[in-house]
Amino acid sequence: MALRGLRRGEVAGLRWVDVDLERRELTIAHQLVHTDEGLALCEPKSAASRRTLALDPETVRLLRRHERAQRRLPGERWSPTRPIFTLGSGAPVQPGYLTHRFRKLVAASGLPPVRLHDLRHGAATLALASGTELKVVQGTLGHASIVLTYLRLGAAAAVSRQRPRDGAAGAEGGAGNQPEDRQGSGGA
Known part of the structure; x- marks a missing residue:
């Protein structure tokens, strides 16, 4: 998010199938949003929001490590259509959780509010x-x-x-x- 300017719903909606680690790029194909029925994987905000972005080598390294860790988790089988960012239960990370967690990290850092x-x-x-x-x-x-x-x-x-x-x-x-x-x- 910090380097590529992704929206929180775009981050929450990323699936492994949207990332090509060999080519070092990710494609924003969906966003995860709250609806009256709960969380839903939806089209991006606009046609322009559907885009492919380059990834830096450090992000690729961290994503590879994260993928290996997810593949080792007990329970559900790993699938390329599963979300990249999940809770310990395997459920997708909600966009609101990203905001909540970020606020806590900023407060703990002692930095000015952002x-x-x-x-x-x-x-x-x-x-x-x-x-x-x-x-x-x-x-x-x-x-x-x-x-x-x-x-x-x-x-x-x-x-x-x-x-x-x-x-x-x-x-x-x-x-x-x-x-x-x-x-x-x-x-x-």
Whole structure:
């Protein structure tokens, strides 16, 4: 979630069949949502939300380890159509549980309060800061409109348009040369 900007329902809806560890990518094909009848695996939020994302080597390593652990669990047989993220009982992790657990982890860390959804915006902001084009960030987030991406990311999107295209943090884009640094806001 933190690096790829997934929605919590998309994370909860991931199944092993949606991940290709050899190719290092995952496909958002569903989301897990609460309905009046309980949890349901549904289509993504929009057509643009159905997307394939690259995975970094560390995430692939952790997913392989997680898959091996799930395959060793007693009880139900492992299946590629089963959820990647489950409770000890094998039941899918509910999107609300992800929010609840994240709040507890943030509180225990002593860090300032941050919402789980803020990780999605943080991933997009980091991508923009590294020189990724706004259109690519739109696709990564699964936004149907580039206008929505621009409006949601506000200043981060505007700043990215002023950065050098090489994606490197050179003299113009490096630390200590940001407007907030020059103004002495000192935020960490």
